Amino acid sequence: MPRILLAEDDDSLRNFLARALERAGYEVTACADGEQAAAVLDEDWDLLLTDIVMPGMDGIEVARHAAARHPGLRIMFITGFAAVALTAGERAPAGAKVLSKPVHLREIVQEVERMMAAA
Template sequence: MARILIAEDDSEVRALVVRALAAQGHEITAAEDGGAALDILSREDGHFDLLLSDIQMPVMDGIALALAAARDYPGLPILLMTGYADQRERAHGLDAIVREVLSKPFTLPELRAAVAAVLTPTG
């Protein structure tokens, strides 16, 4: 299965996402904000199959994280999530580096489907 880095400041949402994806056999590493996630990415030399990040977070938001990750690890697929329409609009300019923006609240099947779509190689 895949190695997934999750950046989410809400501990309940983070725990839910971690459990949902780990239950599918993915290896999960979680960070409480974008700054911590970028530290983990650097320490692991970008060796993840997916970066799944909330957009609105303290320290470093998901858009800044996505830009830094895409710059340093251009092959890393990025999936963002947000509950805010204005944040979703900000992410539209990142179509070249962000595969999808998942709207919160999402169901577990929606989360799993979005992750599967990003991880499935296109023919």
């Protein structure tokens, strides 16, 4: 079963995302912030799905650490800040996908499925 590391500081969104991805057949480890996600980066992951703007370690920093440990790891960002989304591509690891909030859960699941299939 493909494994997803989810980092999202909004409790309700994190729970909704985790449930939707689990229903789609993924194993999801949900973290409330970047520090929690960074603490489990040594495990094997198929995808990192992270918010960009979080207190403490932001999602781009988590993604950089993850990409360094797991070259080829699929990375997807979600953000509610348009300006952040516009500049994320410059700072994010190559090949990362950026989705802007609000985004429908179905759209996120579809994008995850596309990224998994592209491997």
